[in-house]
Amino acid sequence: MKLKALLLTSALALAAGPALAGKAFVTNERGNTITVIDTETWEVTDEFFAGNRPRGITASPDGTKIYVCASDDNLVRVFDSETYEELPSLPSGPDPELFIIEPSGKRLYIANEDDNLVTVTDTESRTVLAEVPVGVEPEGMGMSPDAKWVVNTSETTNMAHFISTEDYEIKHNILVDQRPRYAQYTADGTRLFVTSEIGGTVSVMDIAEDGTPTLVQKITFEVPNVQPEWLQPVGAKVTSDGTRLFVALGPSNRVAVVDAQSLEVLDYILVGQRVWQLDFTPDEKYLLTTNGNSNDITVIDVAKEEAVRSIQVGDQPWGVVTIE
Amino acid sequence: MLNRFATLFAAALLCAVTLFFTAGTAAAIDVRAAVLRVDYQVQRPISRFDEAPEDLGFAGAALADQDNNSTGSFMGHTYETIQKSAAPDAADAALDEILADGIRLIVIHAREEDVLRLADRAAEEGALVFNARAGDMAMRNEDCRANLLHTATSYAQQADAIAQFAIWKKWPRWVLISGSNPADMALADAYRRAATKFGAQIVEERTFEDTGGARRTDSGHVLVQRQLPTFMQDLPEHDVVITADETDYFAAYLTYHLWDPRPVMGSSGLRPVQMHGGHEAYGATQLQTRFEKLAGRYIKDADYNVWIALRAVGEAVTRAQTAEPDGVKDYLLSDQFELAGFKGQEVTFRDWNGQMRQQVMLYDDRVTVSVSPQEGFLHQNAVQDTLGLDRPESACTAFSN
Known part of the structure; x- marks a missing residue:
């Protein structure tokens, strides 16, 4: 019995082993590169050219491809996640900033900040399937876990637009606070968080079974001795068990830890300067933050809710994605 | 049969859409505003780069209408801004035309003495006025007016x-x-x-x-x-x-x-300066490209001041569901109001004299060298209040509420 337990443990350890040897890819907005970090040793292993003004970054669901919004090239650049070789680019519409990929990996939904559009691109045929007119300065892109809804936030219109992925029509619009930046569903799809950079809040929406959103609350932030105008919510991630929401607070150099059920702010973790975007490692043990004004990323231990290390990357890091 | 079904379905869909919009918003509001620009006889500028374009300020109004109508299209609100320019001796008549047209939200681009006189005339009709040009201190201090807000920065x-x-x-x-x-x-x-x-x-x-x-x-x-x-x-x-x-x-x-x-x-x-065509941080690139697409030139302070005044009106209409001058003013002066002005922090209004709090760009005619307030200048309420007349120094009594 004891032996069996021991065997099971080592089997688990072995199984967990390869998963740990993951990679993080960080876009450096000013440096025009991607920094690659080994998420086991936390060493920088590579840096390669990513296109002009790389911002949003994501990976194909199988982890083989890295997609990058090359904002000044007006396209999405694609890289092999093993060799870093550049693959044929995808049309994105003008000035792509952030995007989201559906779980099948087939369609990419791209916010065109300069053109008030969300562009839907087929990643296989590399063609534009649709252009959805939205509010002024589209930015944040979220997707419901069932892939039926794409949420786009528009920074000047100050709305979250709910686009049906069936017909690419906007079905709901919810007014949120100034300069909404990011939209994040919980894994069970019952809640949506939208951050507002200038408003300083996170709007919390309950999502009905048919996808209809209802604004229920706004989370506010307060840090002693920090001017409230520096608490600017940008990137956000929620743990897959739905217990914790992490919110990057921009020039306040902090990540807020929020109880995703009670919506109470529990703590603020000091990170690098001007924290933009966040991503978990696939095992959710760590949360990585990109710090645009200190040229580094901070690694947060998710269970301990503590910053454990910072890693120097390229010039003005913006986005981050991790793969196994 | 199929056709009829399709028609029925379409009708049902239309119903649903209408219902949604009715449920999501209050009554439709058509917001009408005006920009009145007083054109003075002045010497040519030292540099021909500084020649005033014909649509100075007006282009900011056109962009504000476009921006406001984007939110408005989702809310059932529409925005239209009339543009008028007049010589100083014709400014009063131009204002009377605007007032006779039923407009009660007016942005004025003029010198202090004209702004004050026109604002007083507008007050008789219950109109709210925004000062988009004059930086003088008296109009923000002992000569302040209850119906006059300032988006132009003060000399202070x-x-x-x-x-x-x-x-x-x-x-x-x-x-x-x-x-x-x-x-x-x-x-x-x-x-x-x-x-x-x-x-x-x-x-x-x-x-x-x-x-x-x-x-x-x-x-x-x-x-x-x-x-x-x-x-x-x-x-x-x-x-x-x-x-x-x-x-x-x-x-x-x-x-x-x-x-x-x-x-x-x-x-x-x-x-x-308030804004310049080279400024790109804080998402301002999008403001620049939208403006240039519309006006075919770079943005100037006057355009920005008019634009942000009308955007503030739009924000009040969106959030407070009113285009009445008193309702707009109350909302703008309340702590509910905040607006993204592409300056890194929200802009708000000082409730003691109606001055817009804002960051000030320091510009060398090519790039943003820095943005004030500078790091380390602190304030107990808002860092932007380290710039200009603060509450304890204010001699303005028109706003005491």
Whole structure:
């Protein structure tokens, strides 16, 4: 019995082993590169050219491809996640900033900040399937876990637009606070968080079974001795068990830890300067933050809710994605 | 049969859509506003880069309508802004036309005395006025008006923005060169006040007399290059030269024609502005490209001031569901109001004198050199209140509520 337990443990350890040897890819907005970090040793292993003004970054669901919004090239650049070789680019519409990929990996939904559009691109045929007119300065892109809804936030219109992925029509619009930046569903799809950079809040929406959103609350932030105008919510991630929401607070150099059920702010973790975007490692043990004004990323231990290390990357890091 | 079904289905869908919009918003509101620009007989600017475009300020209104209508299209609100320009002696009649048209939300681009007179006339009809040009202090202080808000920065905000930067640089010894016209002297006053406020010393002041004359001569720069350095001779030790030239007749020439090599700030060299066409941080690139697509030129302060006044109105309509002047004013002065102005922090209004709180860009005519308030200048309420007239100093009583 004891032996069996021991065997099971080592089997688990072995199984967990390869998963740990993951990679993080960080876009450096000013440096025009991607920094690659080994998420086991936390060493920088590579840096390669990513296109002009790389911002949003994501990976194909199988982890083989890295997609990058090359904002000044007006396209999405694609890289092999093993060799870093550049693959044929995808049309994105003008000035792509952030995007989201559906779980099948087939369609990419791209916010065109300069053109008030969300562009839907087929990643296989590399063609534009649709252009959805939205509010002024589209930015944040979220997707419901069932892939039926794409949420786009528009920074000047100050709305979250709910686009049906069936017909690419906007079905709901919810007014949120100034300069909404990011939209994040919980894994069970019952809640949506939208951050507002200038408003300083996170709007919390309950999502009905048919996808209809209802604004229920706004989370506010307060840090002693920090001017409230520096608490600017940008990137956000929620743990897959739905217990914790992490919110990057921009020039306040902090990540807020929020109880995703009670919506109470529990703590603020000091990170690098001007924290933009966040991503978990696939095992959710760590949360990585990109710090645009200190040229580094901070690694947060998710269970301990503590910053454990910072890693120097390229010039003005913006986005981050991790793969196994 | 199939056809009929399709029609029925479409009708049902339409119903659902209509229901959604009714449920999601209150009643439809059609917002009508006006921009009144008073055009003065003035000398040509020193630089032809500074010629006022014909659509100065109006292009900002057109962009605001476009931006407001985007949110409005989802809310059932529409926005239309009338544009009028008039010579000073025709300004009152132009305002009366606007008021007769039923418009009660008016942005005025004019000098202080005209803004105050027009605002008083507008007050008789219950209209709310935004000042998009004048930086004078009296209209924000002892001469303030209850129906007058200011999106233009005050001379004090501009001077404090420069002063904070100079102090941050540890350049506390200033020489102040001011023009001889009343507006130049008013601006110079703001720099004296800023020096006292932030601990700089004005080691010497000189006045550059405005003797009139043409701006453009075929003889060009030769005399300027000979005369200005001698004017700047024999100054005590100083770190920086501050110019106060609201008239725009000498400061631009001074930058490189000093006796002692020093940086120049104020009306030339490093200038405090609300927005400029080269500014890209805080998402401003999108503002620039939207503006340029519409106007075919770069944005100027006047455009920004008109744009943000009308965007503030739009925000009040969106959030408070009213376009009535009193309702708009109450919302704008409340702590509910905040607006993204592409300056990194929200803009709001001071409830003691109606001045918009905002960051001030420090601009060298090509790039944003810095943005004030500077790091380290703290305030108990809002850091932007380190710029301009703060509540305890205010002599404005029209806003006491």
